[in-house]
Structures are given as structure tokens and as C-alpha cells.
Amino acid sequence: MRSTLKFAVPLAVAALALGACGTKGGDTTTPAASGGAAACGNYKIGMFGALTGPNANLGIYIQNGVNLALDDYNKKHADCKVTLENYDSQGDPTQAPALAKKAIDDKKVVGIVGPAFSGESKAADPAFNEAGLVTITPSATNPKLADNGWKTFFRALGNDATQGPAAAKYIKDTLKSTKTFVIDDASEYGKGLADIVRQDLGSQVVGNDTIQQKQTDFSASVTKVTSSGADALFFGGYSPEAAPMIKQLRDAGWKGTFVVADGVKDQSFIDNAKEAAEGTIITCPCVPPDVAPAFQAAYKAKYNEDPNTYSGEGYDSATILLDGIAAGKDRASMVDFVKAYDKKGVTKQLKFDAKGESADIKVFAYKVENGKIVSVGEIK
């Protein structure tokens, strides 16, 4: 009796592990892994951001990068694949906490790429911190996020404390603007960024306004901008509002330069604003695709287009988590692994400081030319 039990227990455990490896909670994209199952944790990484909704492009660009990293990993580890779990927040802070809970409750999820936007990060990250589930955001740039003491917060790009001053510097030094108007959309991201620009530009700011997200008629703001005589307008916000705003400004005959930040670096801005988008300056702590030619080629091969805003950052963020999984880390030990990480990624040297901020930061300027967003170099 005793001897059979001795034999049966490990067998049962092995069978359980095999069975667990075979079931893939609802995910149909990846074939179930088999063989060598005893050591396989069936881990998942989460992608948290807007995958549908008006800001979906920014989320999808990141997701594309993440998927590329997963492909690389799963090719090397065919016996124990990692799958992607999507948490589609639509970029909406009110949906974020429930999604965070869903991710935390799924014990197979060992790390999150995201949350993509600052507002949803603020809403979801406290829960991730409490649960000890590591998050690496490839795109949320509000500086205050790093000041909350969240142990699980990491940011794979520069924040607006570097992007804001860079934008202000560009407006002052390159555009040689003397009268600048600043508008924000009252979001965590837009207002934070606009406030930094306001502070840096000081007395050359000739007027301020705040709009609401989902607004489409900007006639009052247009009057304020045109009557102020501003030669440049900085808008802190996202593309759904930036497109109608610049269109209505151009319709009213305003000739100044429109300056926006990474939240507008998205092809839909140009698709919707059309000719009015021409000449728009976009700052972004994201590297242009040609910085990492190998990544650019791989991305192009899979998606038939160049890497877009934060695709590279998404790839890097996912790679850090996947390296952790390869090194045998689970959810609890992943935090320390990410904290100690120091490797060259496709966008930069991937290394985090004590607050979880990226140690190596660059901000680039882009310009809309002939319906395309082209890089015009780093803002130094």
C-alpha cells in the first residue's frame, strides 16, 4: 500500500502539471504546449491599454511590439510557451481598476506591459503594487506616477518631466516662438505635460485654455488662440481632440505652428485632420524606427509597416518580462529581477533607477510632412 502511494503521488503531480499545461484559458491563438511540462509554468504576460476605442492605435502599436517579443521567445522556448493576455481598457481610467483585478486574480500572469496611459496607470497601479504584480509601462509619461512609492512601477521611456522641457526648448530655440498659447485636455497626461510647458516658457505664454475630452467644437478656443496673436500653440492631449482642433484653427486662418506630444503621434491624427495636420511638430520620448534596423526589419516583415509610436518600447518591456520567465522567475520574484535588469534593448539601455524610471532617456522631435510623421532628430 505504502509503496504504491509513494509511486502514485509524483505521478499524479506530473499528470496535473501536464493537464494544467494543456488547458489554455480561452486563448486560442497559441497552440497548447506539450512535452517537458514538469517545469513549465504556463506563464502569461498581460497587455494593458487601449486596444479598442478612439485611442486604440497607440495601444495596438504597443501590442504589436509585445507580440513580436513573444514570437521571439516562443520560437526559442517551443516546449514551454508564454501567452499574451489582453486587458483592453480603451484608455479609460474608470475601466482600469476592474481590469487590474482581473489580471491580479489570474495567477498565471507574471507581469504587465502597461498600463499604456497615465490616467489609467494612476487608477490601476495601486492595486498592482498591493498584489506585487510588476508593471512596465512603455508609454505612460506623467512624471508623478513614479512618486507614489509603488514597488511594482517601471517605466521604459522618458517621462514628461523630460518631454515637457524638451517641447518647451523646441518651441523656444528651434521655432523661435515669442508668443505661445497652451491648451490642455484636463487629463492626467495632457494637463501634467502642458503645466510643465507653461512653467518652462514663462512669460512668453500669451494665453491658456482647457478643453474636454470628446469635445469636437473648439470655436471658443480657436477665437482665444487667434485673438492672442500666438505664433505657436502647444496642446497637451490626444489625437481625437488634436485633429478637429487644428482643422478648425486652420479653417479660421491661424498660421502658427501646432506643437503636440506623444499622445498625438498616431496616424489617425493625420487621417482625420488631413491637410491641416501638415507642419505639426510632435515631441516623443520614443525612438525613430531606424535607430534599431533589425527590429524595424522584423516588425515590417510581420506587420507590413514600420514600427510606430512605442512599438519598440512595447517590445523592450515584454522582453524584460520574458527574460525573467526564462530565468525561472515567478510573479513574486519578478519585481527584483526587473529592478536589477541591465541590458541593451532595441530602444535604449534598459535599466531602471530606484523610482522605476528609465535611466537612459532621449526625446525626439517629429514633423508631419506630406501626410507622414517623419523624424527631425533628437531634441538635445
Added chain:
Amino acid sequence: MQNLIDNFFSYTITGLTIGAVYALIALGYTLVYGVLRLINFAHSEVFMYGTFAALWVVMILGGHPGAGVGQVIFWVAMMFVAAMAMSGLIAVLLERVAYRPLRKRNAPPLIALISAIGASFVLAEIMGLRSRIVGWVGLDDTLRDYVRNSRNNAGLPTIIQPQPIFTIGGYHVTNVDIFVIVGAIVIMVILDQFVKRSRLGRGIRAVAMDPEAAALMGVNRDRVIQVTFLVGGVMAGAAAVFYMLKIGITRYDAGFILGVKAFTAAVLGGIGNLRGALLGGFVLGLAENYGSAVVGSQWKDVVAFVLLVLILLFRPTGLLGESLGKARA
């Protein structure tokens, strides 16, 4: 405040432009309320479908900036045809599917209200999911340009380049501004005359005044109600064209805010009253712009609704306060 005084005409003209759009949508609420004593909350979606019809017809015709005058007139005329047809169709369909079955069963008004809200969601989501719907029926290759990014903004090519026509108080009034304001007023006058003089208009007024007596006098109530929805839809279609010319960008949920504003305009002017809708729309457009100038654009909606509350406190029936039946309009 100084900013408002300095740029008074700029705020006024742009306020009137958006107010004209509110007014045209408000007509749909007011007409339906007049004959059915029902707020058609799906009317915002009727408008939204109009914006897409206007956009698609320009895409089909290959609209582009810098075309000649004759070409532009043709495009704009086609926008009106497409948007009015689409919005009219959706409005009639809505009446058929969401309201008539309830009316036949003598459902209480609250049920119709819920049905309206449900219909509104269904219509908006169909537009929001159009890329997938097109995928199911296997037309995604042919219709790709029309359904791309179906939950994102869709922009109209600038077919009319705004040109300053004359300057008033430092504001350059553009051809688009004039077209929208004058166009809306002309359409209103036509509608006013239609309701006042035509046989169908008399029917609408009769049903609004006393449905049972109208039926006894030989007015076909169902037909009148259908015509009312159609007229409201056509007005929303016209509003959609003006909106696309002025704003130029639409989205599957674009109807929501416009609908709420137009409903506010209808109540402000006196719901059930056609001229009230016109007045309410313009007053609301102006109030929003003046409010934005004085206290900041983020307070735009607050100003609009505070105004509504204040007016309803002192004039519960709205500014003009008559119903469709009593008013001769």
C-alpha cells in the same frame, strides 16, 4: 471678460454656427414630442448616421480640396441628398421597429423611453462595429476605406476652403459660417411653412392638438407619426451636413453630446414648439461660447446646463413655451 468684449463678434458668429446645428437637431425632438409626447432619445443616432452618409458620399465621389465652384456645389448637394436620405430612413425605421409595436400595445410612455435608449445604443454600436460587420458579410476588401478604424474619428476632406467674406468687429466671417447660419434658417422657414400650410403639416398639428379628434376627422395617425419622424430625420440630416462642413470629423459616438445639447435646446425654447427649437439652438450656442470665453472652455457644458436649469426655474415651459398644436407653426 475682457477677452469676450474684445472678440465679441468672433464668439457670436461661431456660437451661431454651432447653434444652427443644435437647432436643426432640436427640431427632431420637438416634432416627435409634439405628436407623441415622447422624447425620442435615439434621435442623436439619426443625426450621427447622417454625418457618416455625408462623409461617405464625398469619399465615393472623390471629394478633394481646391476643386472648382461647380464641383463643390455638386458635392455639397450630394451630401444633403445622402445625409437627409440616410437620416430620414433611420428615423422611419426607428419608429417602425422601436415605437410602433409599443404603441399598438398601448405601452406606458416610460417603456417607449427605455426602448428609445436601447435603440440608441444599438444604432451607435452598429456604427462602432461596422468594420467587423462588414467583415462578417465578406465585404471588407471593397469597403475598407469606409470602415477603417471604426471606433475612431473619421474626417471629411476639406472640400470648401473657408474664405473670409467680410470682417465684423475683427472677426473674418467665412463662407462656411454664412452658409451654415443662412442655410439653417432657410431650412427652418421651409419647415415652418410646411407645417403651417401643407396638408401633411395640418395633419401633424391636428394630431399634436388632439389625437382622438384628429382620428375622428379622418386623419391617419400612423401615417402622420411616420411623416413626423421622417421630417425630423431629414432635418437631422441637414444638421449633419452643416456639422461636417464646419467640424469635419465624426465618430460612432458623435451623436451623444450633440443629442444632449440639441435636446437641451429644444427644452430651452419650449419643447413641442418649432420656433422655440430655433431660438433655443441659437441661445445655447451663444451661451456656450460666451461662457467659454469668460470662465474657460472646460466649463462649456456647465454653462449650457446651468442656463437650462435657470430658465426652467423661471419659465418651466421654456422660452416660447407653446406646444406644436397651439402654436400656429
